[in-house]
Amino acid sequence: MGRAFVYVILGGGVAAGYAALEFTRKGVAPGELCIISEEPVAPYERPALSKGYLLPEAPSRLPSFHTCVGANEERLSPKWYKEHGIELVLGTRVISADVRRKTLLTAAGETITFKFLIIATGARxxxxxxxxxxxxxxxxxxxxxxxxxxxxxxxxxxxxxxxxxxxxxxxxxxxxxxxxxxxxxxxxxxxxxxxxxxxxxxxxxxxxxxxxxxxxxxxxxxxxxxxxxxxxxxxxxxxxxxxxxxxxxxxxxx
Incomplete structure (x- = not known):
């Protein structure tokens, strides 16, 4: 058995976090939106990793730089996503996508279906x-x-x-x-x-x-x-x- 959502964001980086905030502003209903990320944590401001995170004194650590602090917005912690009914599928890699059938297959063998897919995998x-x-x-x-x-x-x-x-x-x-x-x-x-x-x-x-x-x-x-x-x-x-x-x-x- 798999899970089904109206909107799926594939990728859990900066774009996913800011998109999630915008979805809530547009009135997305609880259970409609899902974010799938290979990383085990909720979306965060990646530029922080080469700045305060590397300093020896009072280093920056999560949750201090979860999105969307880069625009002086709310800090979207895992609790925030739960409160807004947004599903975080973390530590999960998608190995294939069928855009005709509107399905994603994860490395664990789960099928996730969608009506609308946002690909925000970023870069490496x-x-x-x-x-x-x-x-x-x-x-x-x-x-x-x-x-x-x-x-x-x-x-x-x-x-x-x-x-x-x-x-x-x-x-x-x-x-x-x-x-x-x-x-x-x-x-x-x-x-x-x-x-x-x-x-x-x-x-x-x-x-x-x-x-x-x-x-x-x-x-x-x-x-x-x-x-x-x-x-x-x-x-x-x-x-x-x-x-x-x-x-x-x-x-x-x-």
């Missing part, structure tokens, strides 16, 4: 292997895209205070990760292919200002080049005491 970070580099599974190689990634990075930073870290990527996430690593007393080197940081937004002059500020905090820059390989130790880790944070700014739809 590109893996190193997609660039011909191995090492994603190393214990001290971290990506930053979701809550689980952020928790892993926090744990790795905590176990290697005073060590060395390489941030791959020079965009927003890379710059914010570098700042957090420095605050966590790590020695940081940033590597990216562009001629300067934040190349999509910053002019060379503005980028130079920020790079000089980061350098004053001990950050080193290796620009105009790409990672080609890692040096692994006998435990399968990237060279001892070296933490690699992957902040590649190109994403593909999940």
């Amino acid at each position: 970070a590109l893996k190193l292997e997609e660039f011909g580099v191995t090492g994603s599974d190393a214990p001290n190689v971290c990506y930053l895209r979701n809550l689980a990634d952020a928790n892993r990075l926090v744990d790795v930073m905590g176990s290697r205070s005073g060590g060395n870290a390489v941030v791959i990527g020079g965009g927003y996430i890379g710059m914010e990760c570098a700042a957090s690593l420095v605050i966590n007393k790590m020695n940081v080197t940033m590597v990216f292919p562009e001629p300067h940081c934040m190349a999509r937004l910053f002019s060379p002059r503005i980028a130079a200002y920020y790079e000089e500020f980061y350098k004053s905090k001990g950050v080193q820059f290796v620009k105009g080049t790409v990672l080609s390989s890692f040096d692994f130790d006998s435990d399968g880790q990237v060279r001892k005491d070296l933490v690699c944070c992957i902040a590649i700014q190109t994403y593909v739809l999940d």
